[in-house]
Amino acid sequence: MKVSLKDLMTMAKPAAELRLKALCKIWEAKPINCFQCMRCTSGCTSLKLLELKPHEIVDLVKFGFIDELLASDIIWTCATCLKCKERCPQKASPYDLIMALRNVTVEQEAKVPEFYMNTVSQILETGLMQNVQKITTRTMEPLDREKLGLPKIALAGNKFKECLMKALGGA
Ligand code: SF4
Ligand code: SF4
Incomplete structure (x- = not known):
């Protein structure tokens, strides 16, 4: 509850x-x-x-x-x-x-809500706050970036993780 x-x-x-x-x-x-x-x-x-x-x-x-x-x-x-x-x-x-x-x-190591920790993990893993989304047209057709002619989004690599951890004081 x-x-x-x-x-x-x-x-x-x-x-x-x-x-x-x-x-x-x-x-x-x-x-x-x-x-x-x-x-x-x-x-x-x-x-x-x-x-x-x-x-x-x-x-x-x-x-x-x-x-x-x-x-x-x-x-x-x-x-x-x-x-x-x-x-x-x-x-x-x-x-x-x-x-x-x-x-x-x-x-104080008190409880941080799960949704927030999931966002932090997502940023650490990919550099993005959330996964790349599809859009839905008025005719309910789902379209991804490729279908829209948009370039692929490059996900963060190890260098990003290293820098982020360093900034956070974890490395
Ligand atoms: S804007 Fe918000 S924080 Fe500032 S005086 Fe008004 S109620 Fe208080
Ligand atoms: S920073 Fe923005 S979202 Fe947060 S309490 Fe202030 S106005 Fe609201």
Whole structure:
């Protein structure tokens, strides 16, 4: 059974040390500046697809629901488009806040959602976020790149993997 953010909040227990560590990391995103104008949410790319509400994330952080956010899939649905950072009149940054929360999650070896890890594996293997897709015409005919006269996409080789692992500090 999927546990919602609301469920997690009702189960909240004090975790002062964890919150302090996470708060130090996310301080640069200036959540304290937020006055809940919702400009970030009104322009959020993922809101349309996933109902991610950046202003609520900022508010939850301000109220100390850090560990609940770390345990939630919601921080992994951000498309990293940076619009919220651009739109914020208070120079708060939901984007930076979400990235800090993700980093804390990984540091603490907490659960990263499977869909996200699959994307990371896909990038490592091929250099692409997703497999090359076919399109379907109005007459329901599937067309691949070859049929469309488009060049084949070169997949990433070992050099790319080496560079990526190096950039990630894994090599
Ligand atoms: S745009 Fe900035 S001030 Fe407005 S709700 Fe979002 S984070 Fe808060
Ligand atoms: S960076 Fe993430 S939270 Fe901010 S607007 Fe884009 S998708 Fe929404």
